[in-house]
Amino acid sequence: MATTKKDIRALTKEQLREFFEKQGDKAFRGNQVYEWLWQKSAHSFDDMTNVSLETRQMLEENFVINHIKVDTMQRSNDGTVKNAVRLHDGLIVESVLIPTATRTTACVSSQVGCSLDCKFCATARLKRMRNLNPDEIYDQVVAIDNESKLYFNRPLSNIVFMGMGEPLMNYNNVIKAIDKITSEEGLGMSPKRITVSTSGVPKMIKKMADDEVKFNLAVSLHSAIDEVRTSIMPFNETFPLEDLREALEYWYAKTKRKISYEYVVWNGINDSQKDIDAFVKFCKYVPCKVNIIEYNPIDDGEFQQASSEALENYIASLEKNRIVVNVRRSRGKDIDAACGQLANKS
Numbered sequence: 001m002a003t004t005k006k007d008i009r010a011l012t013k014e015q016l017r018e019f020f021e022k023q024g025d026k027a028f029r030g031n032q033v034y035e036w037l038w039q040k041s042a043h044s045f046d047d048m049t050n051v052s053l054e055t056r057q058m059l060e061e062n063f064v065i066n067h068i069k070v071d072t073m074q075r076s077n078d079g080t081v082k083n084a085v086r087l088h089d090g091l092i093v094e095s096v097l098i099p100t101a102t103r104t105t106a107c108v109s110s111q112v113g114c115s116l117d118c119k120f121c122a123t124a125r126l127k128r129m130r131n132l133n134p135d136e137i138y139d140q141v142v143a144i145d146n147e148s149k150l151y152f153n154r155p156l157s158n159i160v161f162m163g164m165g166e167p168l169m170n171y172n173n174v175i176k177a178i179d180k181i182t183s184e185e186g187l188g189m190s191p192k193r194i195t196v197s198t199s200g201v202p203k204m205i206k207k208m209a210d211d212e213v214k215f216n217l218a219v220s221l222h223s224a225i226d227e228v229r230t231s232i233m234p235f236n237e238t239f240p241l242e243d244l245r246e247a248l249e250y251w252y253a254k255t256k257r258k259i260s261y262e263y264v265v266w267n268g269i270n271d272s273q274k275d276i277d278a279f280v281k282f283c284k285y286v287p288c289k290v291n292i293i294e295y296n297p298i299d300d301g302e303f304q305q306a307s308s309e310a311l312e313n314y315i316a317s318l319e320k321n322r323i324v325v326n327v328r329r330s331r332g333k334d335i336d337a338a339c340g341q342l343a344n345k346s
């Protein structure tokens with residue numbers, strides 16, 4: 001029978017304190033339980049060993065802890081780890097741990113499926129089922145942090161919101177999760193080590209600037225020509241490049257923080273000199289750096305990685321214009337964990 005009990009992690013610390021007061025208990029009991037729920041990631045009330053048995057039973061009668069469960073875990077030849085994570089309602093999302101010599105990065109999901117419909121993306125082929133709750137986002141990070149310690153003897157160093165879903169279409173929950181991740185009562189991570197990657201929702205980029213968020217912003221651009229961008233990212237019709245540019249200028253004016261552009265170059269789609277010139281021009285609007293990402297075909301259709309010559313042309317033009325550019329090799333290809341490949345196939 002479906003439970004009607006409330007997820008205790010939907011409560012703020014203040015609400016938990018009030019709950020205990022209403023039960024005739026001390027408010028500080030709320031702090032204790034809150035610490036178990038977040039800092040210690042307790043999976044059950046029985047884990048809360050400094051809380052009396054009576055109190056644990058009372059909590060059990062009133063609440064549930066909807067923890068995620070890592071359903072399957074796959075390890076790539078290059079060390080990349082992919083988790084298929086089962087949510088309390090049975091739905092599945094994926095998250096990835098990407099190790100390098102100096103970092104371990106968690107790539108986490110923010111929605112089940114995605115609200116958007118980028119043509120090159122495997123996730124877009126899944127229907128958007130729902131937004132993830134803050135605790136479901138937080139739990140993905142905790143699971144990967146534990147795997148990082150287990151397999152690489154070091155805690156997680158960075159987080160990117162680049163898994164399944166468009167994080168700015170689930171803004172409130174993403175912000176709540178980041179608050180927990182960065183808080184001393186959660187994982188205590190620096191916001192400078194967190195990057196939210198968006199396909200470019202102008203209104204929400206401005207809102208983030210107004211909210212004075214402290215994490216980094218990345219934009220999956222892929223083309224600086226409206227017709228091309230709309231053909232591969234159809235929502236560009238609603239949020240054209242001019243609106244995106246204006247929002248990014250607003251972001252920079254308020255935060256003084258550079259933007260990262262994520263950019264994939266595809267054969268015959270955005271690999272001409274005209275595409276390169278448009279991108280270089282766009283990069284000059286706001287201080288930025290560029291990550292050119294190797295593409296992983298999701299089938300043998302129209303999206304295929306461009307030639308190395310086309311990539312070299314991009315890099316040369318960007319560098320000539322003093323724009324910092326990195327080329328990111330794709331990781332975890334053999335387990336479908338690379339960018340654009342997350343589609344619950346495992």
Ligand code: SF4
Binds near residue numbers: 165166
């Ligand atoms: S690339 Fe990102 S925003 Fe676009 S469909 Fe895929 S998950 Fe959604």
